[in-house]
Amino acid sequence: MSEEFNWLDYAEPDEEAPAPSARPGLRRFLPRRPTLPSLPGRPRLPSLPSIPSLPRLPRLRRRAQPALDKPSAADLLSVHEERPLDELDDRLQSLRERAVASSQPEAEARQALYDVDELLAAPEILRKPGGVISAAALSKAQRQQVELLKDIVGAPQAGDASVSRIRLSPPLFSLSAIPRIIGTAVLLLMASLPFVSSDFAEGELPPSEFHEDRHGPTTLYNLLDNLTPADYVLVAFEYGPTAAGELDAIAELFLRHIVAQRAVPLIVSSNPIAIAHAQNIISRVNRSVAFSGESLRHGRDYFILRYLPGGPLGLRELSENFADVARVSYKGTLTGLQFDSLDDVTYVVMIAERAEDMRNWAEQVAPQLDRTPLLAASGYAAAPLAQVYADSMDEIVGLVVGYRDAYTYAEMLEANFAELLRDASELGSGSAEASPAKIDEQPRNEAAQAERPLATAVPPASAIPPPAVAPLPTTTPRPPNTETPTETALPTATATQQMISVVEVTSPRQVRIRRGPTTADDILQLAQAGDMFQIIATNGDGSWYNIALSNGLDGWIAGILVEEKALSMAEFLGGGGEASARLSDERVYLRREWSLSLGKNRPRYYQSNAPITGDIPEYVLMRDRSAEVPRLRAMTLGTLTTVVTIALGNVIFALSALRRRQRNGERK
Amino acid sequence: MGRAGLAGIVAFAVGLTTVLSLLLGNNPALFGDQPGSEELARRLALPGDVLLRLLVIVIALSIVIGIVNLLYIHIGRLTRGKFYSAVLLASFAFTIFWLTVNRGDTSLLEAVQVPIESALAALLFLSLALGGARVMQKRADIWGLLFVAVVLSVLLGSLPLAELAPVRAFSAWLLAVPVSAGARAILLGIALGTIVVGVRAVLGLDRSYRG
Amino acid sequence: MTEQTIGLISFVLTLMVFSYVLGDLPLIGALYRTAIYIFVGMTAAFTLVVSYEGLILPYLQDIQNTETSWTTLGYQADIYIFFTALLFGLLLLLKPIRAFTWLTNSAFAVVIVVGAAVALAGALAGTLFPLLRATVTIPENLTADFSALVDTLTVFIGTMTGLFYFQYQARANSEFGEEHSRLTRAFRHTGKVFIVTALGAIYASAILTSLTILSERISFLFQFGF
């Protein structure tokens, strides 16, 4: 170091390179001594060479050490540290005493050399408890001189509070803040417009099935759909309330999907707040999913395991000692779960808020999984990175990204349950015409299910699994169904001007929509006053209407409960954009009942858009649509505004930078 | 045993044990088909396992260090008459009280924590959008331009508008190819740095625990 | 708390946080900062309670009840590990006190080193090897699909030049003139194109995420308040 010696730098180890044999670190073996280099005749430290008793380190390292540790913190610390006075050796003690004494100028001297001695007096070393080099301060007399000088120069007084701290911050309100305020206002306004009026209907809604190019999400959906009762699914809530607005939707859907099949989710997280937040999600699901009048219970229908501290370290523990992690719940109680390893759970589902979480799971958990696939979902922010990992690791399946994918997932789930609905009703108690052919298919279906690969990705085209919801181990036979709900071609007109006939439910009570035009037919769905459905056909005497339902199916409704109307397509669609039905309250519930038929308990599903209360034992809220559409529109409009803002702002700044550059060029 | 050397030696010993245990443990296949390989692999994994458990608890406990620091600083500020520190301390004390009285109750979380955190995350949108509009102010060069262009095309590509289908295709390609390459480059770089500094720490050559 | 109360408190707090956009007006700035400090205090408390209940409590119960063990290692090992961890925690807490530097530093060294080892193992098995392998793997039907081939090569070139971008070594005589040769610069610039592209895309996705959350908050405000 070529710098001038100064008080604060005096201990640079480079100044005082120790003998090559002494590693700087070794200095700390010695009794603490001040190492003021400016003191002449500093005694050599005799104990230095006598260290060879240390464990022998590689020769390379011993030799490299002195140079590499140059401004070693250990060294700096050993010097800069305050030490009690009594640790100083005697010689320094006396030196210090002399210094303290000399800083109190004697009266005679002052008289002899007027003023000069005051200026020359050594700096006073302040007596501070415990420390010797705390501060070098000016003596009182010196301070007076300084004040005098300051007076002459016109510098501010020390005690002047107004100038004691120079404020370099710009004033909080300046003209430069105006563009910012305008930008903020515009962005907020545009993002709120869709909530005020539905006139700002920009863009298409997300598709009702994942795009065929995206194998990941489809596979993920199918895997979750393949669960059987008492399967355990590890669900990692790797997001806190920060991302609640984005990921709650998908987390709720996953939980519903799992719970509806009586599989058991085990919730873990390496984020402490997420554990608490997971309880909120569960209670939200609870408000809508009820089993036999009971709500989901911790320890039976779901588990929240203890928090995994230390981020990746916790995940490492999870993957290596899953048996222990699964033993303790978040409340510190025993769960009674017994696992050998993470491979004992059917799937690991991870919902990540940040790219970091995805990386941690990919690094710490995925390599430890042998059979169990890791199903991943993430927010938009994590998606680019998560995609990199999902593409390059075989263990990671699928990536459901953000709110739009959550919408699609909800659509698929709903359609799937609607299909269950149809199948259940075909096989249910009312349908005595269940043909022998269908029953014959039962063994084949079961066989197909038995050889269903658990860990490998199920191809998207595979048959939709049987309704694994039955509390009994037997699976309900179901005809193979290749038809997807989207294929149900509806006679909905594409031209919005065309007049269509609809029925509006007028009955104040809940109305049943059935499979056929008789009260003996199965119930498909429940509707309530204000709901509107498009008419497909009527029966012979016009007492029943065949109507199109929102999930792509069609059903029958009794004429006395509804009123027929003619509306233009535009008017009909005005509400929420449903193509075939307009529901007054956009919530879809799926109600499940168990009925004994042919000696077996079979589930029967009804759909409703109003919460079912009272005597009906079970129902499942599949989704809460009340805010879905405006939110999606707000995102579209907000993105558009953001694009404009960013483009405009950058054009302005680029132009001004160009002008500045030009001006600089001219000056040169 | 000396003072500074102790930390270095402990670091070296513990570090080497942990690394070997983590890298080699729990895989009998590594030692061939000998009868004892199963046992050997298990034994190798044990020190890492124990140290991990230990560290997990230490990290969980370290939250106490953070809390002590937080309280120390804000009680100090409170004595200097800072109002907001009082708010912080009151909120802390109230939450602890609430959670002790109503164990397992999450309504406080839902009423206070979630809305504030969500609202802050929503504020982030304004910071990000307005920050994005000022990129050229800070980086008036080709890189700033490229950055803005990519931001705009990805944003436009995310829009569900039929007219923007070509942009969507472009941004999908962008995400699949160059972005993936760039992200890999950054991640590989960070992984390399992590490994090198990690090795240095494991070898007991880092100064952080010597000072 | 009833749902209505929760909604009301949420509503007020959301508005308090949103007051940030109005800047540091004397009264409005105070609203934002009050909300912030409430939030910070509460987060700290939640973290403390969750850590205690999920991790410390089981061990404390373990000490009282010697019959059960919380881990597969057994009761004895549990107790040893827990008390060692407690000691470590205490030493870290006491690190500012200079009297036992040698001891506190050793404890800190263990924490650092085990953390570094875990990071090392994770980075090797989770990032370095998988990403490198994915980068040098080429698609199956090469001849059939030329665009796939080009994409693979682009990813490869992008990853490698991107990695090269970080190159730290400069020319020996770089005080005067350029730090790198032209070839090096060409590679670094190519790499930077990919890196900046990646950063731009990630920035855009961050905007999308926060916009989703904003839409949720606005939706809540409208549902509850207006």
Next chain:
Amino acid sequence: MDDTTLQVYSVVFVAITVVLVYTARYFQARRWRQRQLDGMKRIPQWITQSIESSRPLHLSFGNAGVGGDNTPVALAEAEFFHQVVRRAESCDMSPVVSLSAPTSLPLGQDVLRRAWLKGGALSRAQWYPPDLAYASAISALMADDEPAAHIMAGSFGAELALMLDSAARRGQPSLAVSDRLDGQAVAFAQADHVLIGEELFAAPGSSSQDGGGHGDAAVLDVWRALIISGATILLMLEFSKRLPLLSWPLVAIGVAILLLLGIFTVWRR
């Protein structure tokens, strides 16, 4: 890649790194020159400003915590901050070190204590709960302490935008780098000065003049060269397995490479 191969590769990788680290120490990397990191040029100026205006510097670790996967990041940043703090010793106000991983608190306190003796320095290493709570607390701190400049090096997510936005509003300059991609993207867009990704491991070497700090950077460079050349050879082998040498895609690529080289040569002249 099965477990055993992975393990063998890992051990080999670590072993080579050990050799490289010791070699770098042995040669002290003295004759090795490190390039200037663009973001660091302003730091001396900020230190001066901090000294002259009696406003503290703000050094932020973010969520880089000892014991986690970003332990090495925390160590590298502690070293970097140490270099900065050492130069700011003569300031009235000690820097403020903030962090959100409690295990890094001892690191932060050490950074300050190595240079600072004045009372209260320890209370200037501050912990706040992670992520948004941290970012918002820092945005409040910016109003309270009016730091002269912010050096945010460590682990941040997108919440960095909130901090950088507050800093920009108050005219406080900033340097940012994160080991997380979202934080890095925000840093690139909004910070006044930026380091990118891996450069955070080279920051300590770049801010000190002694040879030791360069060690890591030198090892990184060697690995980089090895990886790039290794990957290129592997890719070529893959190709030679799949494609006959004279297939048209290979010829097309060869022609493209030759063209590029040709353009480059012409440009060089």
